[in-house]
Amino acid sequence: MTLGCPDRTGIVAAISGFIAEIGGWITEAAYHSDPQSGWFFTRQAVRADSVDLDVDDLRRRFGEVAAQIGPDTEWTLTDTGVEKSVVLLVSRDSHCLIDLLGRAERGEFPATIRAVVGNHPDLEDLTTRFGVPFHHVPFPADGKPAAFAALQKLVDGYTPDAIVLARFMQILPADLCQEWAGRAINIHHSFLPSFVGARPYHQAFDRGVKLIGATCHYVTADLDAGPIIEQDVSRINHDYSTADMVRQGRDIETLVLSRGVRWHLEDRVLVHGRKTVVFA
Amino acid sequence: MTLGCPDRTGIVAAISGFIAEIGGWITEAAYHSDPQSGWFFTRQAVRADSVDLDVDDLRRRFGEVAAQIGPDTEWTLTDTGVEKSVVLLVSRDSHCLIDLLGRAERGEFPATIRAVVGNHPDLEDLTTRFGVPFHHVPFPADGKPAAFAALQKLVDGYTPDAIVLARFMQILPADLCQEWAGRAINIHHSFLPSFVGARPYHQAFDRGVKLIGATCHYVTADLDAGPIIEQDVSRINHDYSTADMVRQGRDIETLVLSRGVRWHLEDRVLVHGRKTVVFA
Amino acid sequence: MTLGCPDRTGIVAAISGFIAEIGGWITEAAYHSDPQSGWFFTRQAVRADSVDLDVDDLRRRFGEVAAQIGPDTEWTLTDTGVEKSVVLLVSRDSHCLIDLLGRAERGEFPATIRAVVGNHPDLEDLTTRFGVPFHHVPFPADGKPAAFAALQKLVDGYTPDAIVLARFMQILPADLCQEWAGRAINIHHSFLPSFVGARPYHQAFDRGVKLIGATCHYVTADLDAGPIIEQDVSRINHDYSTADMVRQGRDIETLVLSRGVRWHLEDRVLVHGRKTVVFA
Amino acid sequence: MTLGCPDRTGIVAAISGFIAEIGGWITEAAYHSDPQSGWFFTRQAVRADSVDLDVDDLRRRFGEVAAQIGPDTEWTLTDTGVEKSVVLLVSRDSHCLIDLLGRAERGEFPATIRAVVGNHPDLEDLTTRFGVPFHHVPFPADGKPAAFAALQKLVDGYTPDAIVLARFMQILPADLCQEWAGRAINIHHSFLPSFVGARPYHQAFDRGVKLIGATCHYVTADLDAGPIIEQDVSRINHDYSTADMVRQGRDIETLVLSRGVRWHLEDRVLVHGRKTVVFA
CATH class of the missing domain: 3.30.70.260 (ACT domain)
Structure with missing residues (x-):
């Protein structure tokens, strides 16, 4: 409780x-x-x-x-005997997806991953290997509202306790943020509030920071400004190209997202205003 | 309470x-x-x-x-309005001493450092600059029991709530460990239980570990085996000589000891058997 | 070179x-x-x-x-245009296996995982999902020498550049350590030299340490004493049961092993005596 | 060289x-x-x-x-046999000052701290205990240009290799940044580029971040935007008040600044454009 x-x-x-x-x-x-x-x-x-x-x-x-x-x-008041349900949203990057599928399979979450939805079909093969249904919802530049409507219908069909944006590269419209408030969880590949928006590793490279990070947060209508659940960082140096940052960053993104998702599913995260209380 | x-x-x-x-x-x-x-x-x-x-x-x-x-x-049940009292035991290394004196002076501990006792006179000047009395108790190889008796008398005169071995290089005899049980706090310059005893950085160099550490623990009659209050580590690599480890290790020792001492003085550490519960 | x-x-x-x-x-x-x-x-x-x-x-x-x-x-002098070959040895724990298979699939290693060998059949299904052959070599208590002979024959058939013990729960005999010297890489689930041998998380729990760790090292005839390639740690506290440590430890084991394997495959690790030089 | x-x-x-x-x-x-x-x-x-x-x-x-x-x-090309010279600029916070004085006294820097200049007189006593001259230069709201002129004259009199802003609470004017380019080193109490400007811990509290940080950088005319030498972070949680952050942040500020200053004095930092190469 x-x-x-x-x-x-x-x-x-x-x-x-x-x-x-x-x-x-x-x-x-x-x-x-x-x-x-x-x-x-x-x-x-x-x-x-x-x-x-x-x-x-x-x-x-x-x-x-x-x-x-x-x-x-x-x-x-939650009955932990009742298994929760999760839907993942993905694009093309596999690292968070495979990590979450692996954890779910070995029972680290009190939940089942009911489905994966991709705006690209690339990760269908990987998903179905784990016995999880994959849905492809294309997001053409001139048809995004319809795509989001289709996405919402599909996701809501699973009545999920968590909708995890596991490196999903589309920005949710405000009404969907509202609809999924407190259930939609995103991983952003920077130590927020640094490097909001697109290509944070390129921003990090240009600024010459000595640590890169990742942030798991609830999705709100303000881009990358929702309540933060978890963050972590990893040391880099002048030798790191953006490609090196991308590769090393995957490990931090994966860890931070998996912690945030588990804490959410175990009811360890209480949101109050723009902030969270995390009883980890 | x-x-x-x-x-x-x-x-x-x-x-x-x-x-x-x-x-x-x-x-x-x-x-x-x-x-x-x-x-x-x-x-x-x-x-x-x-x-x-x-x-x-x-x-x-x-x-x-x-x-x-x-x-x-x-x-x-402790009245935080009553200031606690601390005695520090030192040898020749100044880093933990100066750090603790500085923290005490700016009010980070709910306590006063009442005295510093050294088995060498080297740190007298540094100590007295902070307005703290310094006592020199020599520990000749053939006169240790008498030296420990003198030390005990001196320390007990301050009825300290904490006796902090801030890189004190003498091993307390069993009866003194018993007498000061739950109040004597040591910093060991390794990640225990690795590298018990003398010259842990040299042991670390020989083993080729990739992290060095420090451990703050209550002193018991078993050398370096008392209940652990706090530990931390710091990354090294093949380029580190033992001298480099000694220098970098100072920072970890200093931080770990200061955290352990503060938590002890704030009654955040409960000892049960060989282990601690730390409500940090 | x-x-x-x-x-x-x-x-x-x-x-x-x-x-x-x-x-x-x-x-x-x-x-x-x-x-x-x-x-x-x-x-x-x-x-x-x-x-x-x-x-x-x-x-x-x-x-x-x-x-x-x-x-x-x-x-x-290595031609990075020639792909290296890797064989994994596993038992029942899936976390390192799935992590390495995922990294190999997305091209993080300059190598192909040619086969996985298990002393239990549990991980066959997971392995074959990634299109990698799985071999089951049972290790009955009264037939270990024959099992190791079979293992060696199987592994050597792939002429691997790395033989990775990804939570393999059998101790290699001295002659096999010799045969695979400089190519057999193990992950031990403690911060060595602490907690050598069996059940390190239980040893960590009993000692009351405040950090748990993992160590990636070359396998030698001395148990858990080979040259260390990489180590890392993760903070715990009094609230952690051994089951909590096992779960959290998986993340550290996975990261440390994957770094060690990549550095080895990229010829970044030079062994000299009991220690390594790692040009990471 | x-x-x-x-x-x-x-x-x-x-x-x-x-x-x-x-x-x-x-x-x-x-x-x-x-x-x-x-x-x-x-x-x-x-x-x-x-x-x-x-x-x-x-x-x-x-x-x-x-x-x-x-x-x-x-x-x-630097002759390490010639000792470098350092001037510190401070305000009221003692933690970085005492740390740097202690390190200099035990020989961690290849340099002498020649003087400390404060815009408040508070730290005079602490400074002079270490045998270092202290100068008080007041910065009245209506007399800042004159104060900066006095500061420059005083500092330049020591021909310092490093001018360290050890929690100095005045923003250097552009011409002084230019004059001291590559020699003036600041510690900012956030993980830049997050929380530029005033009261970063309060900004961190309001945003609900899960890590606080500190950044050591060369001073340029763009506030908190100079080339970064070193950064580090420290974990916090929902229980931390801004006062707790301030206290814990001191340890990170102290460490990050001391590393940056040492690397600068050992000629390990090469500046190119907005970024640094640090051969640590």
Whole structure:
């Protein structure tokens, strides 16, 4: 269960009192008070077999606790026994795709990759080798609105808990960002806010930075400005051509995206305004 | 306040219920359940001005809560308004000493460095520049027991909350380790358990490792085997001589020791058996 | 071309004079003098189209230069136009295998993965999806010598430039280490020399280290003691179970092994005694 | 000696041939070809006692070699036996100052810190403890041009090889940037080009980044846009207030600045256009 609300005394007591009352065995508990926004956030993982209630009852009872805490309280309660569903959007680069398919296959995510959609057909062969359906939706320069409509219909058909832009090279229109808010996750191949937009490794080369990076963030209508889930960097030097950066950058993109996707699927990421709380 | 006890349901509820009851405003809360040892650990920071009780009353009342939780419960309650005291032990290398003196002077530690003791007089001048008393205790090869007795008397005179071996090159005898258990903190210039003992950079050079490291740990009678508080590493390559490693290693030693000392002084480190829980 | 020899003045002049004489355009040049061993090492990459000689002539001419430098000179000259060959040895863990197959498929290595050999059949399906032959060689407890003989015959049939133990869980016998010296590359899931041998993550958990690591090294008859090619680490804390370490460790193992294999295949690794010079 | 010139075949042969001819024992040699700009760069360290020429003769002879290589060749030849001189500019923050004073005192730089100039008097006491003269130059809002004139006169009096802005909070005017080009080194407390200008940690907090950084660069008339010498980052999370970032950021600022200053003083940094080649 995750919960966010305006901070005041007694919240932890209310929640932990409730969990104790129903006999819940807490396996993970994390808390965060943000003095600036005045909000409080928590995530609690409780062993299902320690509680006698079924999920609907538990949700109803916890909803009562949340309502007592305050009217602005936002909360979720997820049954980890129910597998989540993921759709990947790709273009031509295979590194993030193969990494996510491999992790899903060996059970690193509490989710199934239900489908992969490409604006190019290049990655169909790789995808289907893993037994995952691939859909090709072309994005002609003069037919993008129709393509996005087709994409949305296709993706929404899977009711995904995460729509992962795994080096998808199309910019989502504002209405789709809104529709998929909090579920669409992008990997940008720079340490944001540096090098927003196109060809970040070329920008990095021109600027002569000594580290390259990658940023995993929720997609919003502001390009590359959504809430950041995870970032990391990798050392380069004057010897690196942009091609070298592209190759080394793949490893950072892959790692950062896979962490962000896993944390999202494990309900470890709480969004508040333009920022995230990540109980990793 | 910190608390460790055998894990069972209801502990968080008991503690947070108590804090809510006295009106305490929690500014930081961290929890850890260790499934292997079956122990539970927590650290809670409460704003003093949100509670009407004085420290002694609070300690008494919290002791009652702890007793109800169980007979094996270990707990501490620290008044951050009372400044702690630190004694540093040094030899000839100045990098950790100057770093700790600088941090203390700009208020990074909730503590005062009360004295520095050296088995060589080399660092007296540097120490006294910062207004800190320096004591020279020679350690002749044939007079170590007497030297350690003198050292202990001198150090204990300051009733220190931390005795920091800031590149002190003498091995504490077992009885002194026992006497200062949980308060004596050492920096070892390798990524333990690699390269225990003397001249770790020379050992690292001979083995051809690609990273060098440093480890901050509590001192126990087993050489370099006490509970680890913090570690970090730094990349090297075939071009590094041992002298290069020594120079680059200073930066890692300095950082790792300063983090470990700060966390210890802020009661962020809970020791259980051979390991630590660090609520950093 | 790579070259190692006892150091003296004039070596660089001899080599660069020769390259200039044949009109060679140097794209990469790296040098290392090791004051301790008194050896000199270099690696030079020259554009093939800048030189009029064919490879055999060039090799003959460079051999003359090397002989003039001294009788102990060791050198290689590789035509990057000739693709190298790799055989992978695996057990049940898929993460390194899938990573290497993916990199090979997108052309990150100047080599082809010719075959994968497993002591278990589990990874056959994954391997063949990438169009790579899989061979199952069982290693029964009472039939290991025969199994290693079969393994050697199979592997040697591919005359591989690299034999990569990608989480292969069998210890090579001394004669095979000798036979494959300088070509057999292993990934060990600890920061060596810490935690040699079995179950390093369990050893790491028991010791309470704050970083876990991985080491890529050449295989020698001394277990986990061969020349180190690459190492890296990843931060953990008290919250990590051994299962968490295993999962997080996969990412480090994968990265470290892939770097080591690429550097080896690009002739960037020169072995001297128990150590490596890596011109990365 | 360092050298940069348009790339062509035979440059290394010319330089190494010359060094061999004078009997020079090369202790370090590094090369870089930049395919984009078409320039070649090298740095060679030669043992003075292996060469019979004095520095002036050597400089004259090497100048001839450089002229033969081409008319655009830029080169330097430094006698490491002559100690360099450094002036530090500071404001109120002590962390970089104390770190640099400590390193200089223990001989980590091939240079002497000749003076510290502050726009506030706060750090006078700390500076003079290390036996270094401190000058206070006030920068009143309505008297900045005069203050900069006084600053320049004072600094130029020391003919420094490096003018280090160690958290100096005044922006140098364009003419002073020009005057001190290639010698004025700044530390900016962000991972540039992110968070240019004032209060970068507050900008980082608002954006919700997961890493904070620092950048050491040469000062140019474009604010925070000069050639980057070194950068590094440090992990943060949602729990970090700006005050926490400021504290943790000090460690990164300190390390990054000290590396940049050392490399500059050891002639390891070659500037070409907006970028640097760093032979670290």
